[in-house]
Amino acid sequence: PDAPTVLRYATPYTAGHPLSRADQQWIAHVERISGGRLRIQPSWAGGLISSEHNLVELRHGVVDVATISPIYTRGGTHAIRLQAGFYGGEQSIDDQVAVYRCLQASFPRLGQELAGLVPMEVQGGNVLGIVTRTRPVRRLEDLRGLRLRVPGELVPLLRRLGADPLDMPMADVYPAMAKGVIDGVVAPADTLKALHFAEVARFYNQLRIARGAYPARAISEDSLRRLPPDLERLLLDSRIVWERAVASEFKQAEQVGIDYARGLGMTFVQPDPVAQQRLDALYLAEAAQAAANADHGLPGQAMLRVAQDTLRRLRSGSRPPCAGPAL
């Protein structure tokens, strides 16, 4: 038999990271299904793929398959970034991925922004909560004056709530919270253990802040076309396996984070239901504004409509065909 075709895969995460465990499941699946004709050579955390320039690197063949982060890229992925703010009301990672699939079906621009690449996995994330050092957040008023590290896209929302949002490198957040430079951080529960936030904060406030999905793994088109047709098909069919593996690892990591934080005596704060409703309304108002102000010729309002329409149909139990198979 011929020597197996080798595809090089790179990720900035270490081998033990939950995302890498999902990658390993996908690798094992692909190698098994291909009967040994396809071999994936992984490179964990070796710096082979950058966490900032991964799209450019993948297009030029630094590796064949890679973890990508179009959502953190500061140019050329305006549509992918814009749509990530349109997920108000999502209830699960499955919701998030379904919405992205429907957006992708309606707006070719999302695919064009990844020209030269073929997405291999659409990824959502665990819902965001608010980690605070010294005081709980039950009502939106409790956010006033809190100095919070937030992802860039949430800055306008948090500002509107009277908080004092700021940006700082993720690596600085732990020491900054330990010393009280900041009062907290907007982050999912998995970071309570993974980034040790539970060590330096007393409250995890479960005001849900919606989270968008985006393509997080891709293969370069050149590498895909070089494969024999059956292997190409096999890879494309393996996408759902990867998506399911990531979603299940995320769920596990969330539980691990919660258990760890409970063990350290962290308090999990349930928000006042009225506060959650008001937050959701504000989130949607921000989304509407972002959609109306969308530049780079993006059909912001149409995208927001499709996203919200998909969520409504998922809620009413009539999963639209564009949503694809459930995770």
Added chain:
Amino acid sequence: MTPELIGALSIAVLLALLALGVPIAAVLGLVGFTGLALLTSIEAATIKAGVVGWETISRYELGVLPLFLLMAHLCFTAGASRDFFDAAAKLLGHRRGGLATASIAGCAGFGAISGSSLATAATVGLVALPEMRKRGYAPSLSTGSIAAGGTLGSLIPPSGALIVYGMIAEQPISKLFAAALVPVATQALLYIAVIILLCRRNPALGPVSERVPWRERFASLGRIADIAVLIVLVIGGLTVGWFTPTEAASIGSVLAMLLCARRGKLTIPALRRALAETLRTAGVIYAIIIGAIVFSVFLGATGLASHLTALVIDANLDAKAAAAVIVVVLLLLGSVLDGMALMLLTVPIFLPMMVGLGMSPIWFGIFVVRTIELGLVHPPLGMNVYIIQGIAKDVPLGTIFRGVLPFLAADMLHIALLILVPATALWLPGVLA
């Protein structure tokens, strides 16, 4: 050619080019680029080199390096470094190697501001090397003690390396910081012991000055009161949380500028000179970092590191023997890979093995950061040594490596102690818990 063979060959080429006097940054970068081109394509290797170059100069975390250097150059402009070493000379100068000891203390103090070995070695080197030379210290002792002393910076909290380890290993960072304190204190004491022993054997290495009366000592201390205020403000501000470690560089520079103004040294020409020298020093360091990262990315892609680690795992040893073998593997890899890459590549593999052998992950964190930082000073490649050479250009690299050797011996003793008595790391976090 297999990737592993390309990796092994590239190391030979690297050493040959280095010996022939090609700039160190260019050797690292070009060998890495060529190797990467062989493994992927010229196009891919070029893009990767461009990414590394751009990210090195544009990342906030690395961007603070020139600001730390600016702080050092401004202290120099203010005459603060001269006064500091004058005071050290009056207090310790009558003891053998007193100024080298003061430099170790300076490294420890700066290490409490900065998270990185490189920043520590570069900043303290800029300040201390000319002062020691002026007082007749042998270049081998002065450069060696600062190259070694710089490694204190990556273990003393705040430690960038321990934060990264905590994230990979999912260990409490506060515990790691606490665990680092006793080992880092013993490390500094061992370095001081080395200096005293060296100077006792050969007094010409660190000349002794006359003992001065206490009145003069107090007077010299009075002259550095404003420097003491600067140091207390920076370390204190970090401790109580006025600013983050990365912001400390800017705050320190502003304070150093105020120091210049207070001493009447803040003239436009002096400022321009300090800035120009900061840029020159930073350029040397950036070039080396870019070259080292390109090379490191290439070696990571060859899979050489995973081969070596697989060998250790296959050998089925007990905990102490395994730790000893890990030291050897890390030192081998540490002569060609940069510290962060080494940690990211090997910790996920070695940690489960050592935990399986009954060792604490907290202990392993201290052990692994301690061992990896040796790679910064041991021959043939050592980033700290290159940085010192970039600062003290007329001291041959061989002299610096020779100067480092006695400290390396102390390092090995220290690591042996860490392996044989894990309590050196585990005692303090246990007490604090």
Added chain:
Amino acid sequence: MSLPPPDDFGEERAPQPLPTGLTGVAVALGSVALLVAMATDALAVLGRHFGFPLLGALELVQASVSVAGACAIVCASAAGAHAVIHAVLDRVSPASRAVLAPAGQLLGAAFFLVLAVGCGWIAWDLRAAAEATDLLGIPLAPLRLFATFALIFTATLFVRTAARRA
């Protein structure tokens, strides 16, 4: 950077002329960029404590340090300050040195040229990407171009040194 001779230190050092020409421009630009980075970071800290938060300060610092970094590489190269191992070079015959020294400089030029091509290629790829920072909208294309030109200029500095040593 060389150490000054033992009897000539710090502020007592005889003033050397600052570089002129393009290198002089690099020194001036890099100096301004360093001061901007320093002041921005320090003001952000002050602002945080006195109730005028400077959102996006980090982006300005990042942009400034990238300019400073590119200038720094030019300055180091113009001063011939890059670290080199002299062990062999100092012991070979003058004839061999006349080959080795310029060859080393040409390899230095090649290294910075590779970096320049890579950096410029990425800038070209992203020419239509409207790359800008999140909060302040600082465009990145000019910064990438600046770094590319600085690296090209650095390569020519090495070629010039090679020609002088040949």
